Amino acid sequence: MDGRITGKIGFGHLLLVAIARNDTEAELEWMADKVLDLRVCRDGEGKLNRSLRDVGRGELLVVSQFTLYGDCRKGRRPSYIKSAPPEKAEPMCGKFAQMLRERGFHVAEGVFGAHMHVHLVNDGPVTLILEKKHGS
Numbered sequence: 001m002d003g004r005i006t007g008k009i010g011f012g013h014l015l016l017v018a019i020a021r022n023d024t025e026a027e028l029e030w031m032a033d034k035v036l037d038l039r040v041c042r043d044g045e046g047k048l049n050r051s052l053r054d055v056g057r058g059e060l061l062v063v064s065q066f067t068l069y070g071d072c073r074k075g076r077r078p079s080y081i082k083s084a085p086p087e088k089a090e091p092m093c094g095k096f097a098q099m100l101r102e103r104g105f106h107v108a109e110g111v112f113g114a115h116m117h118v119h120l121v122n123d124g125p126v127t128l129i130l131e132k133k134h135g136s
Contacts, residue, residue: 006116007108012052012059013040014120017096018068019089020082028092030132032099035060040126048126052105062097063110063118064089068129086113 015035020027041050041058052058066089070078084092090112100107110116 006111007061007063009059009061009106009108011057012061012105014061014063014118016063016065016068017093018065019084019092020069021084021088023084023092025092025095027132028096028099031130032096032103034130034132035100036103036105038128040124040128042124048124059106059108060097060100061108061110062093062100063116064093064112 013035036053037051039051039054040048041052041055043049052060066080066083067078069082070080071082072078083089093112094109097107097109110118
């Protein structure tokens with residue numbers, strides 16, 4: 001990247017999104033609802049009891065991150081065989097961001113396949129992996 005800011009949010013969630021080879025729109029729909037309904041926002045007592053929907057505000061930054069599917073069990077070079085190829089992953093990342101917008105939230109996006117500098121202020125102890133198993 002050339003130093004320009006392509007996506008920026010305030011209060012909300014940074015979503016590092018990896019699309020698997022076998023993912024379909026059903027997984028995207030599940031993930032969009034799950035992200036918005038997770039109770040990871042603080043309530044009046046400081047407990048993680050509220051979702052972005054409960055809070056009624058919040059923004060999302062969607063950044064594609066195929067390396068999340070890196071398999072490091074063998075050798076010293078990760079295998080990315082579980083990641084969807086770019087021609088599938090790029091439109092699916094865009095579709096996921098659009099699904100979040102359709103649910104009423106402001107969504108910023110990174111640039112697919114670009115070398116990006118992502119800056120995060122992590123306000124709390126929450127980092128999660130969301131993955132829906134096929135057939136569940």
